[in-house]
Amino acid sequence: MGTVFESKLAAAFKFFDLDGDGTINRDDLVEICKQLDPQNWSDEKVNSMLKTLDKRELGYVDYNEFVVWVTSGMLQGRSVMTVFETAAAKMPGDRLGDGDLTDTGLLKMRTYLNNALDISPVHYATPKATTKLMWLRDIAELLDPMQHPSSYRLCQNVLVERGAIGPLLGFAQKAQTDGVIIKSLEVLARTAFGNIEAATAVASCEDFLPTLRVVLNDGKQPAKLTALQLAQAIAASSAAPQIQDILPDLLAEVVPLLADKNFMVLPQAAFDVMVSISFGAPAAIVSAAPWAEVACWLAESIEEGRPAWLGTENLMVLACGLLASNVLALPTPASTSNEELEARRMVLKRLGASDFLNCFVHAMEAAVTQREWPAYSGAYHSVRRLASVVPVLASLGFRRQLVGAVAPLAKAVEEADEHTTGLALLALRRLVDDFACLEKFLTLRDFRSDTLEGLHRAGDEQEATDLTSCTTAGENALAAAQSSFEEAKGELRDPPSVRALAELFNEYSPMDGELNKDQLFDLLPKVPLGPNLDVQVSLGVDKTSNFDFAVFIQRVYGTPTLLGWWPSLMDDVSAMWSEPAFQEIRPPPLTELLYHYQLSAKGSSGVTCDAIFHDVLPALNQTLEGDLVEELFAEIRGDTPLNFKEFVIWMQRYFQAVHQQH
Numbered sequence: 169m170g171t172v173f174e175s176k177l178a179a180a181f182k183f184f185d186l187d188g189d190g191t192i193n194r195d196d197l198v199e200i201c202k203q204l205d206p207q208n209w210s211d212e213k214v215n216s217m218l219k220t221l222d223k224r225e226l227g228y229v230d231y232n233e234f235v236v237w238v239t240s241g242m243l244q245g246r247s248v249m250t251v252f253e254t255a256a257a258k259m260p261g262d263r264l265g266d267g268d269l270t271d272t273g274l275l276k277m278r279t280y281l282n283n284a285l286d287i288s289p290v291h292y293a294t295p296k297a298t299t300k301l302m303w304l305r306d307i308a309e310l311l312d313p314m315q316h317p318s319s320y321r322l323c324q325n326v327l328v329e330r331g332a333i334g335p336l337l338g339f340a341q342k343a344q345t346d347g348v349i350i351k352s353l354e355v356l357a358r359t360a361f362g363n364i365e366a367a368t369a370v371a372s373c374e375d376f377l378p379t380l381r382v383v384l385n386d387g388k389q390p391a392k393l394t395a396l397q398l399a400q401a402i403a404a405s406s407a408a409p410q411i412q413d414i415l416p417d418l419l420a421e422v423v424p425l426l427a428d429k430n431f432m433v434l435p436q437a438a439f440d441v442m443v444s445i446s447f448g449a450p451a452a453i454v455s456a457a458p459w460a461e462v463a464c465w466l467a468e469s470i471e472e473g474r475p476a477w478l479g480t481e482n483l484m485v486l487a488c489g490l491l492a493s494n495v496l497a498l499p500t501p502a503s504t505s506n507e508e509l510e511a512r513r514m515v516l517k518r519l520g521a522s523d524f525l526n527c528f529v530h531a532m533e534a535a536v537t538q539r540e541w542p543a544y545s546g547a548y549h550s551v552r553r554l555a556s557v558v559p560v561l562a563s564l565g566f567r568r569q570l571v572g573a574v575a576p577l578a579k580a581v582e583e584a585d586e587h588t589t590g591l592a593l594l595a596l597r598r599l600v601d602d603f604a605c606l607e608k609f610l611t612l613r614d615f616r617s618d619t620l621e622g623l624h625r626a627g628d629e630q631e632a633t634d635l636t637s638c639t640t641a642g643e644n645a646l647a648a649a650q651s652s653f654e655e656a657k658g659e660l661r662d663p664p665s666v667r668a669l670a671e672l673f674n675e676y677s678p679m680d681g682e683l684n685k686d687q688l689f690d691l692l693p694k695v696p697l698g699p700n701l702d703v704q705v706s707l708g709v710d711k712t713s714n715f716d717f718a719v720f721i722q723r724v725y726g727t728p729t730l731l732g733w734w735p736s737l738m739d740d741v742s743a744m745w746s747e748p749a750f751q752e753i754r755p756p757p758l759t760e761l762l763y764h765y766q767l768s769a770k771g772s773s774g775v776t777c778d779a780i781f782h783d784v785l786p787a788l789n790q791t792l793e794g795d796l797v798e799e800l801f802a803e804i805r806g807d808t809p810l811n812f813k814e815f816v817i818w819m820q821r822y823f824q825a826v827h828q829q830h
Contacts, residue, residue: 176249176479176481176483176545177234177235177238177239178231178544178546179252179261179542179543179544179545179546180234180238180248180249180252180544181231181234181235182544183252183255183543183544184196184199184200184234184248184252186199190230190231191228191229191230192228192229192230192234193227193228193229194214194215194218194227194228197214197217197218197229198214200248200251201213201214201217203251204247204248204251221233221234221236221237249481253481253482253542255543261534261539261540261541261542261543261544261545262539262540263537263538263539264313264317264362264538264539264540264548265313265316265317265318265320266317266318266321266538267313267316267317267318267319267320267321267322267324267362268318268319268321268322269318269319270318270319270322271319271322272316272318272319273310273316273319273322273323274319274322274323274326276306276310277307277310277323277326277327278326278330280303280306280307280310281303281307281326281327281330281332283300283303284300284303284304284307284332284335285330285332285335287300287335289335289338292335292338292339292341292342292343293342293343293344294344295344297339297342297343297344297345297348298343298344298345298347298348300339300348301345301347301348301351304339304348304351304352304355305351307327307355308351308354308355308358310323311323311324311327311355311358311359311361312358313358313361313362314546320358321362321363324358324359324360324361324363324366325363325365325366327355327359327366328359328365328366328369332355333356333359333369333370333373334373334375336352336355336356337352337356337373337375337376337379338375339352340352340353340356340379340383340395341375341378341379341382341383346388346390346391349383349387349391349394350390350391350394353383353391353394353395353397353398354394354397354398356370356398356401357394357397357398357400357401358401360398360401360402360405361401361404362404362548362550363405364405364407364408367401367402367404367405367408367411368405368408368410368411370398370402371402371405371408371410371411371414372410376402376414377414377417377418377421379395380395380398380399380418380421381421383395384396384421384422384424384425389430389431389434392425392434393431393433393434393437396422396425396434396437396438396440396441397437399418399421399422399441400437400440400441400444402418403415403418403441403444403445403447403448404444404550404553406444406445406447406448406449407447407448407552407587411448412448412449415445415448415449415452416449416452416455418441418445419441419442419445419449419452419453419456420456422438422441422442422445423438423442423456423457425437425438426438426439426475432476432477435475435477435478436477436478436479436484439465439478439487440487442457442491443487443488443490443491446490446491446494446495447490447494447553447556450494450495450497450498451498453491453494453495454495454498458508458511459495459508459511459512459515460507460511462491462492462495462511462515463511463514463515463518465478465488465491465492466488466489466492466514466515466518466519466522467518468480468518468522482523482527482530482542483542483545483547485522485523485524485527486524486527486528486531488522488524489519489522489524489525489527489528490528490553490557492515492518492519492524493519493557493560493561493564494557494560495515496512496515496516496519496560496564497560497563500512516564519564520564520565520566525561525566525569525570526569528554528557528561528570528573529569529570529572529573529576530542531549531554532549532551532554532555532572532573532576532577533572533573533576534548534549535548535549535550535551535554535576535580536551536576536577536579536580536583536584537579551580551584551588551592552584552587552588552591555577555580555588555591555592555594555595556591556595558570558573558577558594558595558598558599559594559595559598562595562598562599562601562602563598567598567599567601567602567605568602568604568605570599570605571599571602571604571605571608573595573599574596574599574600574605574608574609574612575608575612577592577595577596577599578592578596578609578612578615578619580592581593581596581615581619581620581623582615582619589623589629590629590631593623593629593631593632593635594631596609596635597631597634597635597638600635600638600639600642600678601638601678602674602678603670603671603673603674603679606639606642606678606679609639610639610642610643616636616639620632620635620636621636624636637680638678638680639680641679641680642678642679642680644718645679645680645716645717645718646666646670646679646717648717648718648721649666649669649670649717649718649721650666652718652721652722652725652727653665653666653721653725655725655727655728656725656726656727656732656735657725659726659735660725660734660735660739661739661742661743662739662742662743662746663724663725663734663739664695664697664724664734666721668695669695669720669721669724670717672691672694672695673691673717673720675691676690676691679717680716681716682714682715682716683714683715683716683720684713684714685713685714688715688720689703689704692733693759693762693763693766694759695724695738695759696738696757696758696759696761696762697724697733697734697737697738698737698738698762698765698766698812699737699762699765699766699769699812700766701769701771701772701773702736702737702812703733703737706731706733706736737812740813741758741812741813741816741817742758744816744817744820745758745761745816745820746758750820750823750824753823753824753827755819755820755823756788758816760788761815761816761819762812764783764784764787764788765784765812765815767783767787768780768783768784769809772809773809773811774809774810774811774812774814774815775809775810775815776806776807776808776809776810777801777804777805777806780801780804780810780815780818781801785822790822790826791826794825794826794829795829796825796826796828796829797822797825797826797829799825800818800821800822800825803818804818
């Protein structure tokens with residue numbers, strides 16, 4: 169339940185405590201130094217470091233000494249954290265328990281609640297409330313998912329049923345001692361953790377917002393931090409309508425803490441709350457923080473505008489990216505200023521350039537197995553929340569970067585609750601419009617034949633039917649294309665692969681879609697395949713205006729009754745241009761040659777000598793001088809144009825001549 173910063177420090181200490189004895193001893197320290205720089209850390213230097221860090225001369229480094237080490241920057245402390253972050257980013261950690269597998273602790277919970285709440289509201293602000301601190305500590309322990317992974321959720325429900333929320337808010341608002349205030353808030357936060365019903369019960373209490381306001385405005389820093397943890401637990405359940413209603417008001421209480429310059433953890437914790445609020449009320453975020461400020465949160469450095477309190481560790485990268493994704497999903501009003509439009513573009517640019525998408529995939533992989541990520545961080549992620557972001561990221565053009573999320577999303581469909589299943593199916597539907605994601609999805613044969621087909625046949629999930637339809641159509645198109653290739657490949661020397669053509673087709677359409685003629689003629693030079701004029705002639709009086717992938721492939725490779733574009737237009741020139749001996753002189757790609765041919769031909773059936781001299785070679789930054797070059801130009805001087813094959817032959821001779829001249 170700690171902040172990102174606190175979780176990071178605790179996780180790093182646990183990571184380097186190799187034998188798990190709660191200390192970093194000399195052997196642990198040696199292992200750390202090996203990972204830092206094994207060549208420069210002798211036994212003498214390790215002993216010297218241990219002596220410096222071990223202020224009490226106990227022979228080991230405890231947690232407090234470790235925190236001083238890595239946060240002060242002395243003795244490569246910051247590098248130690250880098251080693252930890254690199255390792256933790258690649259692996260999930262411990263599994264979060266279900267919390268409802270055993271009723272162990274329920275009797276204790278009822279007893280503790282009876283003793284803690286045996287006080288009237290008029291005594292909340294009196295010394296009598298202080299006597300309840302012991303019981304509050306015991307209640308908080310029973311609600312700890314780490315200490316009681318099998319029963320904490322049942323204990324959450326008992327607390328709500330007992331009517332303890334109101335009294336706990338009363339303690340938090342009126343108690344005279346910090347201990348009671350903090351522990352009451354902690355109990356409420358743990359009650360709401362991962363439990364929508366409990367979170368709704370807390371948020372619906374009329375004293376909830378007033379209590380937060382009092383603590384965040386007047387409380388001491390530890391109490392403020394715990395109040396933000398409660399706010400985070402409530403905001404994380406923003407799927408509930410009752411919670412969505414209060415999110416703007418909750419945001420208003422939290423935003424001022426971003427300006428705190430005395431206790432860096434407070435703005436970090438406030439930002440975590442804002443990230444959760446962005447799932448339920450993204451418009452409120454950009455009302456409270458302008459787009460330019462959102463862009464600063466995604467900056468790579470303080471020099472570019474990133475706040476000093478906003479770290480760059482994986483959890484913060486993930487948090488910033490989630491908030492940015494949620495606000496980017498908002499429609500752009502027609503009245504948007506140029507300044508705001510530019511800021512939105514900057515947010516999108518920085519989102520794609522950051523490590524967010526990689527972190528997102530790691531978090532998704534961990535979320536479906538209920539494991540923490542990064543390892544040892546104590547941070548658990550919601551499949552529901554992550555899945556809800558995928559369609560947004562897909563619409564922003566990031567499908568390919570999320571191919572690693574396909575298998576976890578399928579697993580979520582199999583194991584999650586009904587609402588999360590729908591979100592995961594929708595996320596998969598948006599991702600499989602990308603060819604690489606479709607390829608990955610098609611390998612999940614058991615999921616497709618069992619889970620997805622069952623949902624489709626039941627008819628309860630329209631998303632399952634849509635996903636089945638589009639992936640089956642894409643699979644059939646790929647199978648038909650491969651069949652066409654197998655039939656034609658014996659007659660072809662250097663054809664593009666089905667996969668390469670699929671990638672190009674996918675730039676314009678999903679694999680179950682179609683290309684129009686404009687898209688077709690934009691795609692063909694990238695194969696390369698052309699000239700476009702010859703392709704147009706080959707279509708003749710064909711009235712077909714759209715080409716699905718199977719038809720496109722037949723046109724490229726040909727069939728027993730149809731002369732393909734590749735064998736008729738490109739096979740010879742491609743084979744010639746790809747000759748190993750010629751490629752050793754590093755000529756430009758054939759795609760570039762086709763581009764300049766079509767540009768210089770200006771819609772005609774060829775290029776003239778003048779066009780090659782004045783347009784093609786200068787555009788390719790090639791020389792026009794030399795005896796051999798002059799001889800080649802003498803051969804084509806005049807107004808007779810060269811068709812594409814003749815042009816390629818001449819250009820091959822030209823590059824050979826230039827190479828020989830050098």
